[in-house]
Amino acid sequence: MSAGDARSRKRAPGAAYDPRMAERPDPNDHPPRRSFIERARRAQIVEAATQVVAELGYAGTSLARIAEKAEISKSVITYHFESKDEILRLVVSQFFERAWAHMSGRVEAERTASGQVRAWIGAQLEFYAEHRAEFLAMSQIMANHRTPEGSPAFAGELTEEVDALTEILQRGQRDGEFRDFDARGVATIILRCADGVLGSWAIDDSTRLLDQIPALLDFVDHAIRR
Amino acid sequence: MSAGDARSRKRAPGAAYDPRMAERPDPNDHPPRRSFIERARRAQIVEAATQVVAELGYAGTSLARIAEKAEISKSVITYHFESKDEILRLVVSQFFERAWAHMSGRVEAERTASGQVRAWIGAQLEFYAEHRAEFLAMSQIMANHRTPEGSPAFAGELTEEVDALTEILQRGQRDGEFRDFDARGVATIILRCADGVLGSWAIDDSTRLLDQIPALLDFVDHAIRR
DNA sequence: CTACATTCGGTCCATGCGTACGGAAAAACG
DNA sequence: CGTTTTTCCGTACGCATGGACCGAATGTAG
Structure with a gap:
């Protein structure tokens, strides 16, 4: 068996797989x-x-x-x-945590739905632009990492994102800011649109990503505004 | 053995790298x-x-x-x-050839710039939807294949696409169909936007891609129209 | 039978991830 | 301090897989 990382190696060999074993199962570990x-x-x-x-x-x-x-x-x-898998998962999850930490404040500070959409996209792209290597690594891993059975390892992560943006769009529609469209479909499009711009920046860093942000914001704005 | 690439193995060892050696360099090959x-x-x-x-x-x-x-x-x-590389490159280039064969007629049949943009996106997504496996393979290879030195192997392919769409957009601006924007930047956005929608379909085939097409066309239309 | 085209099984060498083990370094203990 | 114990880390190794390749069958045609 492949028991444990550093210390878990000396543990009882039963716990085969527990990615979140960090939280104290027993009280005999007062120190970190x-x-x-x-x-x-x-x-x-x-x-x-x-x-x-x-x-x-x-x-x-x-x-x-x-x-x-x-x-x-x-x-x-x-x-x-424990394994290479653990490392790669950490690369991805840490990046997302940091990105969301950067974005959430900006989004919540906005009142209007369109402001939130702009804040979302703007903050996201800014953060990515400042962390190019981390972004490249994250997107490589997301696109390629598979479970031992062969299916993509990161699938659900995106659904949450879409859900959150969908809500904003729906609110904007109720408030009359946006025209009528399928909120969920458009949320997907917007997010993947941002990903797309990032994708072209990923393979060609001559693209001045920060310069593209206003164009993208403008594009999206025209697309959804009433 | 004679000439081909099964047989090219006996060629002069100088020609180390020539991805496009398939087109006849000399006229002594009348038969296939x-x-x-x-x-x-x-x-x-x-x-x-x-x-x-x-x-x-x-x-x-x-x-x-x-x-x-x-x-x-x-x-x-x-x-x-010759090598695994040759196979993978063929997978990609054949897919593009077929996709373009499917799209070009549709695009050229349109008169207006906005019609061409719609035809472009629509035909592209339709073709991809009908060839899911080929699309998945192409996109995996594009995203991952590297030269021996480690740089992405497919970079220029996208530039051509952007150039072609940029021209259409510029024409639409001259004709007053579209509002004022940076044509090249928006061309990139539109193309990557379509890629993005495809990306979400790639990891989740429950997305009814064909149903998304009208939404995407509508989205783009609103974004660029005057 | 000769000549060439095609296929197979197996070899070669590099690289992959993970493990074993011994010694250094640090912490715990006297 | 010195000693013991635990943590930490390097060298070497195991076992599997990768791509490329070779020589010996087969197949095919004249």
């Missing part, structure tokens, strides 16, 4: 679960993995290359992490 | 370059590769799996093809 070194290493490794994926793509990413990038030995990685 | 069997095998293998990439993703695609899918031995592949 992870030592200082471990937290530092994990952060370093996730950071290195992000850079490697961004540069070499999903398929070009191996533990060996991550180790090389971080200038550590390969086994440091397998010591601190 | 490839035998019947070879053409059949190549088609079969490209077809199998398409299915494998669509199902297992780019990273999950190996010559072994392609062979398995085609129910042939692995070396039949390496006999008829």
